Amino acid sequence: xxxxxxxxxxxxxxxxxxxxxxxxxxxxxxxxxxxxxxxxxxxxxxxxxxxxxxxxxxxxxxxxxxxxxxxxxxxxxxxxxxxxxxxxxxxxxxxxxxxxxxxxxxxxxxxxxxxxxxxxxxxxxxxxxxxxx
Amino acid sequence: xxxxxxxxxxxxxxxxxxxxxxxxxxxxxxxxxxxxxxxxxxxxxxxxxxxxxxxxxxxxxxxxxxxxxxxxxxxxxxxxxxxxxxxxxxxxxxxxxxxxxxxxxxxxxxxxxxxxxxxxxxxxxxxxxxxxx
DNA sequence: CACGTTCTTGAACGATCGGTCATGAATAGC
DNA sequence: GCTATTCATGACCGATCGTTCAAGAACGTG
Numbered sequence: 001x002x003x004x005x006x007x008x009x010x011x012x013x014x015x016x017x018x019x020x021x022x023x024x025x026x027x028x029x030x031x032x033x034x035x036x037x038x039x040x041x042x043x044x045x046x047x048x049x050x051x052x053x054x055x056x057x058x059x060x061x062x063x064x065x066x067x068x069x070x071x072x073x074x075x076x077x078x079x080x081x082x083x084x085x086x087x088x089x090x091x092x093x094x095x096x097x098x099x100x101x102x103x104x105x106x107x108x109x110x111x112x113x114x115x116x117x118x119x120x121x122x123x124x125x126x127x128x129x130x131x132x133x
Numbered sequence: 134x135x136x137x138x139x140x141x142x143x144x145x146x147x148x149x150x151x152x153x154x155x156x157x158x159x160x161x162x163x164x165x166x167x168x169x170x171x172x173x174x175x176x177x178x179x180x181x182x183x184x185x186x187x188x189x190x191x192x193x194x195x196x197x198x199x200x201x202x203x204x205x206x207x208x209x210x211x212x213x214x215x216x217x218x219x220x221x222x223x224x225x226x227x228x229x230x231x232x233x234x235x236x237x238x239x240x241x242x243x244x245x246x247x248x249x250x251x252x253x254x255x256x257x258x259x260x261x262x263x264x265x266x
Numbered sequence: 267c268a269c270g271t272t273c274t275t276g277a278a279c280g281a282t283c284g285g286t287c288a289t290g291a292a293t294a295g296c
Numbered sequence: 297g298c299t300a301t302t303c304a305t306g307a308c309c310g311a312t313c314g315t316t317c318a319a320g321a322a323c324g325t326g
Contacts, residue, residue: 002302003292026159030284040305080256081214082157091258112249119248123213125224134324135272163314173275
């Protein structure tokens with residue numbers, strides 16, 4: 001019973017994921033989330049409890065969807081570097097994500113190489129995939 | 134001429150480096166820096182221009198001191214993931230740092246593996262080096 | 267000693283931070 | 297139609313953000 005929700009929770013989590021990928025956890029304000037998700041502050045806090053709650057939801061979904069080394073690893077990288085050292089729950093989810101990717105690789109120690117490659121690509125001054133022109 | 138500085142710039146940059154390593158860029162407030170550096174806000178801004186100025190100073194020093202794959206890469210990792218995507222100067226310094234490490238490795242593509250290993254270690258739920266007990 | 271210069275000191279700024287709360291609207295069961 | 301329950305709405309909170317600024321103290325030079 002009660003008033004029905006006017007937003008789709010999955011869609012909201014996806015939008016939050018996109019924002020967190022682009023600006024990181026600390027770089028994303030609740031106002032940004034409110035704007036991007038198209039919901040109001042109160043609704044956001046009622047649905048997800050806190051900014052961190054929404055972050056964990058997004059990360060959990062991201063990790064659960066990981067299928068192989070070619071997936072987008074942006075959120076996992078940000079989580080590992082920015083949040084894992086100070087947020088245990090994030091660290092646990094990151095571990096799970098790493099395990100998922102590792103299990104799809106021929107050799108266990110290929111994981112480090114895959115992660116390193118992604119990191120190097122993302123950190124390039126002009127973070128463009130194409131290299132010509 | 135003029136009044137002499139009451140702090141050592143190198144020491145201040147080192148203290149800032151430690152803080153940025155521990156809490157990241159966004160996670161470190163100017164108040165934190167002021168406390169850790171033992172100087173006042175005005176002095177900090179006069180000496181380094183801005184929080185970002187101090188960050189770039191610290192990162193530049195860190196990158197310049199990189200000698201091999203066994204060095205502490207925390208600041209470089211944080212810079213690559215947290216700042217490089219949105220801060221061109223940071224991205225350039227990260228590139229320089231990566232190049233320095235790569236040049237000390239037998240094969241070029243070993244760099245990715247080294248970085249990935251560090252990332253995995255740092256992201257572990259209990260970020261401890263020892264594994265027993 | 268007076269002057270120009272550089273650094274110190276700490277109060278103050280507007281902006282933004284994450285989070286809360288009271289009010290009202292929409293639904294289901296009676 | 298009444299009640300209970302859930303969600304929407306947006307104003308509001310204190311805290312913290314990065315930054316600026318006016319005043320004064322410490323130096324070298326004339």
